[in-house]
Amino acid sequence: MEFPTVFLFGYLMLSCFAASCFGVTFSSLHKTLIVSASSPLGHVLKAGEDELTINWEFNQTFPPSTDSAYKTLKLKLCYAPESQKDRPWRKTVDNLKKDKTCQHMIAERPYSPSNNSFVWKVDRDIPSAKFFVRAYVFDGQEVVVGYGQNTDRSKTFDLFTIHAITGRHASIDVASVCFSVFSVGSLAGFYYMERRKGKISQHK
Structure with missing residues (x-):
């Protein structure tokens, strides 16, 4: 009479072992x-x-x-x-x-x-x-x-x-625009100064 109980217990233990080992x-x-x-x-x-x-x-x-x-x-x-x-x-x-x-x-x-x-x-x-x-x-x-x-x-x-997050934020975009404007302004100023120096050199 005890065999079915022992068999069932062994089966459950084997099932748990298989689940833990093989997934x-x-x-x-x-x-x-x-x-x-x-x-x-x-x-x-x-x-x-x-x-x-x-x-x-x-x-x-x-x-x-x-x-x-x-x-x-x-x-x-x-x-x-x-x-x-x-x-x-x-x-x-x-x-x-x-x-x-x-x-x-x-x-x-x-x-x-x-x-x-x-x-x-x-x-x-x-x-x-x-x-x-x-x-x-x-x-x-x-x-x-x-x-x-x-x-x-x-x-x-x-x-x-x-x-997903794109990695860009409004503050970064504003900073990028300001930096671009500053770069263009600096380039224009540098070009103007170079031309002015050229004209002064020609007059001399």
Whole structure:
């Protein structure tokens, strides 16, 4: 009678060992979280300036015990398929250890099943691209055990665009104009002085 219990325990231990050594596959995860992302500015944001409000909760269609092992939640910014095309450094791979879809960390929080919200000011180093938000939940061994995202599985719905910082600001532009005017004025003054010296030399 004890054999099934021992067998089940061994199977669970083997599964945990395989997950930690070889990595969890995204296709093996259940979408146990409901995630939404919104901004008063709509679906176009500026890096370093605009904010995104992210809400998440446990999907009540799953049994209540489903999230009993959930300990930590990580919110990540992920590239949409359109912004992954011809960019192997953003490639989606089923093995999450090799996956490059979600490279930007938004926040890490202890897991809570409801009433979760986080306002994220878009980081200054985010590149121009189309994105979605994904939440991963981890167990006590830091193994991914579930997820949720603000888009559908094909990642085509409710995407948003982020425009990267160009590196130029109004103050820099004003300084550039002033410097240009000063340079032109200096050149004109130098040309005038040279001509004046030439005329004085001719009169002598």
